[in-house]
Amino acid sequence: MSPKPNVSEERKEQITEAATTIFSQKGFDKARMDDIAKEANLSKGTLYLYFKSKDAIIEHLLNRLFEREMADLQLLKEDPRPASEKLTIFTEKIISDIHGWARVIPIMYEFLGRLFRQSVVQKAFKKYLHSYFDLITPLIQEGMDTGEFKAGNAGETAITIGALFEGTILLWVYDPEMIDLEKHLHAGMKLLMDGLKKD
Amino acid sequence: MSPKPNVSEERKEQITEAATTIFSQKGFDKARMDDIAKEANLSKGTLYLYFKSKDAIIEHLLNRLFEREMADLQLLKEDPRPASEKLTIFTEKIISDIHGWARVIPIMYEFLGRLFRQSVVQKAFKKYLHSYFDLITPLIQEGMDTGEFKAGNAGETAITIGALFEGTILLWVYDPEMIDLEKHLHAGMKLLMDGLKKD
DNA sequence: TACACATGACTGACTAGTCAGTTATAAGGA
DNA sequence: TCCTTATAACTGACTAGTCAGTCATGTGTA
Numbered sequence: 001m002s003p004k005p006n007v008s009e010e011r012k013e014q015i016t017e018a019a020t021t022i023f024s025q026k027g028f029d030k031a032r033m034d035d036i037a038k039e040a041n042l043s044k045g046t047l048y049l050y051f052k053s054k055d056a057i058i059e060h061l062l063n064r065l066f067e068r069e070m071a072d073l074q075l076l077k078e079d080p081r082p083a084s085e086k087l088t089i090f091t092e093k094i095i096s097d098i099h100g101w102a103r104v105i106p107i108m109y110e111f112l113g114r115l116f117r118q119s120v121v122q123k124a125f126k127k128y129l130h131s132y133f134d135l136i137t138p139l140i141q142e143g144m145d146t147g148e149f150k151a152g153n154a155g156e157t158a159i160t161i162g163a164l165f166e167g168t169i170l171l172w173v174y175d176p177e178m179i180d181l182e183k184h185l186h187a188g189m190k191l192l193m194d195g196l197k198k199d
Numbered sequence: 200m201s202p203k204p205n206v207s208e209e210r211k212e213q214i215t216e217a218a219t220t221i222f223s224q225k226g227f228d229k230a231r232m233d234d235i236a237k238e239a240n241l242s243k244g245t246l247y248l249y250f251k252s253k254d255a256i257i258e259h260l261l262n263r264l265f266e267r268e269m270a271d272l273q274l275l276k277e278d279p280r281p282a283s284e285k286l287t288i289f290t291e292k293i294i295s296d297i298h299g300w301a302r303v304i305p306i307m308y309e310f311l312g313r314l315f316r317q318s319v320v321q322k323a324f325k326k327y328l329h330s331y332f333d334l335i336t337p338l339i340q341e342g343m344d345t346g347e348f349k350a351g352n353a354g355e356t357a358i359t360i361g362a363l364f365e366g367t368i369l370l371w372v373y374d375p376e377m378i379d380l381e382k383h384l385h386a387g388m389k390l391l392m393d394g395l396k397k398d
Numbered sequence: 399t400a401c402a403c404a405t406g407a408c409t410g411a412c413t414a415g416t417c418a419g420t421t422a423t424a425a426g427g428a
Numbered sequence: 429t430c431c432t433t434a435t436a437a438c439t440g441a442c443t444a445g446t447c448a449g450t451c452a453t454g455t456g457t458a
Contacts, residue, residue, distance in 0.1 A: 029226075043404065115308065117225070165366065194394035195390040232415080244439055245437075248437075402455105402457090409449090409451105412446085416443080417440105418439105426432090
């Protein structure tokens with residue numbers, strides 16, 4: 001047993017939280033390690049006991065970015081209800097989680113700027129996209145097989161749905177006063193489902 | 200007659216072009232004024248003859264960002280064809296312009312990271328969004344009035360279409376191998392139009 | 399004492415912006 | 429045609445400031 005209890009995980013979490021706040025406010029490049037230290041009520045030296053560099057903190061944030069959300073949604077896979085109902089549940093789940101997301105959205109878009117130059121970032125976003133499709137595509141396919149939805153290309157439809165979600169959030173970021181996230185996500189999905197359902 | 204011709208506009212253009220290239224490659228913060236100078240075949244001092252600061256160059260890029268695209272699309276306003284046809288033309292126009300856009304997409308997303316902290320950026324994106332809606336909403340409304348489209352909320356529908364476009368581009372940025380921009384923009388619009396058209 | 403944990407003053411690499419000096423071009427006179 | 433002069437255009441070494449990362453020095457607990 002060490003002379004002090006191991007606080008490593010606790011500190012890492014503490015630093016990660018502070019970094020999220022500061023990076024959201026200032027962006028990755030303008031944020032200083034001293035800012036993060038202050039926000040975390042630690043000294044700069046201490047940050048370096050738990051992360052080897054500023055980039056290491058950023059990479060840690062990247063890895064955590066989609067984790068919780070995806071884990072939650074995976075549960076849908078085992079849900080026994082019909083496809084159209086699951087799609088509704090999926091929509092509701094995303095919408096109800098939006099407020100939790102809001103905090104990390106500035107960081108998401110911060111990462112987008114790096115997407116073109118950093119393969120680590122590319123990989124993370126790709127992975128997120130693929131796990132989203134692995135979830136949604138079979139669900140659409142199931143609906144087409146049972147006749148709930150019109151026959152068509154399930155993969156393409158899944159992409160359209162994903163685009164609608166990401167796009168609505170993006171427009172909301174452009175102008176939060178003009179876009180009511182909940183309302184417009186619902187309206188968009190409604191319109192899409194109308195096109196998807198059998199005539 | 201002055202001893203030398205005025206090259207001011209030409210130089211500004213030259214610097215803007217170089218800055219676009221460098222900012223795309225490195226991002227706003229990592230790009231150095233020396234990089235831009237080198238790319239433009241000028242010295243750093245010369246950059247400061249035409250722009251008062253690095254931020255001034257960035258702001259100039261921001262103001263040019265949506266200009267050409269929006270000017271082009273405004274032409275649709277006076278087009279006499281039926282709404283659904285105009286919507287198709289709109290889609291085709293966007294799709295055919297995508298390759299021209301590709302060059303500035305990294306910069307667009309670079310700006311997105313700043314959207315949350317810089318009101319100049321917020322204003323520019325808001326303005327773009329509003330001029331998009333001023334164009335599309337009346338078009339949808341027209342289609343609803345003539346009976347081409349199902350009755351509904353034209354504004355909401357315009358937002359859904361905009362979201363679909365922006366979202367598809369976003370997903371394509373996530374994984375250009377998975378998303379075929381042309382194909383999936385078409386597929387998405389098709390699905391949406393199916394929902395939009397009268398039963 | 400021994401060890402984990404914590405600190406913050408310090409260093410050195412980096413870069414936006416400046417400015418004293420240089421160069422290229424056109425006009426006008428011989 | 430050649431030379432002088434005016435000045436717009438340009439240059440790059442330099443300054444002043446910033447900040448990631450280091451390290452010598454505590455401090456509290458078993």
